Amino acid sequence: MKIVKVEAIPFAIPYKKPLRFASGEVHTADHVLVRVHTDEGLMGTAEAPPRPYTYGETQESIVAVIDKIFAPQILGLTPLEREAVHDKLDRTVGNPTAKAAVDMALWDILGQAAGMPVSGLLGGFTDRMRVSHMVGFAPTDEMVAEALRVRDTYGITTFKVKVGRQPYRADVDACRALREALGPDAGLYIDGNRGWSASESARALREMADLGLTFAEELCPADDVLGRRWLVAQSPVPFIADESATRAAEVTRELLGGSATAISIKTARTGFTASQRVLHQCEGLGVEVVMGNQIDGQIGTLCAVAFGAAHRTASRHAGELSNFLDMADDLLAEPLTIEDGTLRIREGAGLGIDVDPGKLARYRQDR
Ligand code: MUC
Ligand code: MG
Structure with a gap:
C-alpha cells in the first residue's frame, strides 16, 4: 500500500x-x-x-x-x-x-x-481521559464565571489558568478567586507562556503557596538559563516544560539541565511517533507528563485523547482537551462531547475522524 x-x-x-x-x-x-x-x-x-x-x-x-x-x-x-x-x-x-x-x-x-483503533495500536490503556480546561486572560470575574460554567456544564474539575501578565499580582488574585470559587478539591495549575521573569515567577509562586497548585508551566523563558534553573530548584510543584521542550532532544536538555521537572506532551507538535518517544523518555527518567493542548480543534483533540488514553502515565492527569468548546463550529460530522468531565476516544478503525x-x-x- x-x-x-x-x-x-x-x-x-x-x-x-x-x-x-x-x-x-x-x-x-x-x-x-x-x-x-x-x-x-x-x-x-x-x-x-x-x-x-x-x-x-x-x-x-x-x-x-x-x-x-x-x-x-x-x-x-x-x-x-x-x-x-x-x-x-x-x-x-x-x-x-x-x-x-x-x-x-x-x-x-x-x-x-x-x-483497529489507533489508540489501541498505541497502547490501549483506557478509552477515556479526564479533561482539564484552560482559562485564558480576562477580568477575574469573567475567568471565575467561565470556570464555573465549564464545571457546571461539562463536569470538568481541573483547570489550567493562564498567567504571565504584568503586574503579576493580577494573576495571583485571579488564581485566588478561582480557588475560592471552585473549592479545595478542584485541580488548579498555572501556565505563564514565558511572561514573567524568574524573580517575578518566584514571588508569584510564594504568594500562591496556599492555593494548592498542582503544576507550574513555562512561567519564565527557558532561554534565561540560570534564572530558570534557580526558579525550578525552588518550585514547590513540578515545573512543566511546554514550548521549551518540543522535541526529544529538548526534553533531555531541559530535564537534565534542571530547567523543568515535568513535560507537556502535545500530539499537535510531536504526532504519535515522537510523542511516544518523549513519553517513554519521561517514564524512564521518572518525571510526570500532562497531555497539553495546542489550541486544537476537534480533530486535533481526538488525536490528543487517542494518544493520552492509550498510555498509563499520559492518562494519569487530566488532559487539556476542551479548547474546541470555544470554537463557533468544527469539521467533524459527529461533534465531540465532554460528559462528567471526561472525553472518550472514538471506537472503530483508525482515529474515527469523519469530516463533514x-x-x-x-x-x-x-x-
Ligand atoms: C499552552 O499550553 O501554552 C498557548 C500557546 C501554545 O503554544 O499553546 C497554547 C497552550
Ligand atoms: Mg503551555
Missing part, C-alpha cells in the same frame, strides 16, 4: 470567545487539514494548527512545506515505513505541526488497514 497523494487544505473557523495568553491570542482556528491518500483508497486525516508565537509556523507555511517539500518526499513510501518517512521529514528543520499531522494521518491509515464535506466546503480557504 503506497502513499499516492498528500493534501494540505487551509480552513478557518472563528472562535466564539478568543483565547488570550502571555505569548499571543487566538481569534480564529486558521488550521490546515492534512489528508494522506493511498493507492488502496484509504485516507488518513489530521490537522495542523499554526502557532507563529510558539513555533514560527503560519497557515501558509504549513501548506507550503507539505505541498512543496514533504509530499514529494514521501510519495511512493508505504504507511508502514514511518521511520523512512520521518527520515525524510527530519531533513527539514522546524515545522513541527506540519510533520506531526503527516505522522498522525499515517497512523490513521494503519488503524483503518488493520481494522459541507462544513469543509464552507470553511476551506483555498476555493
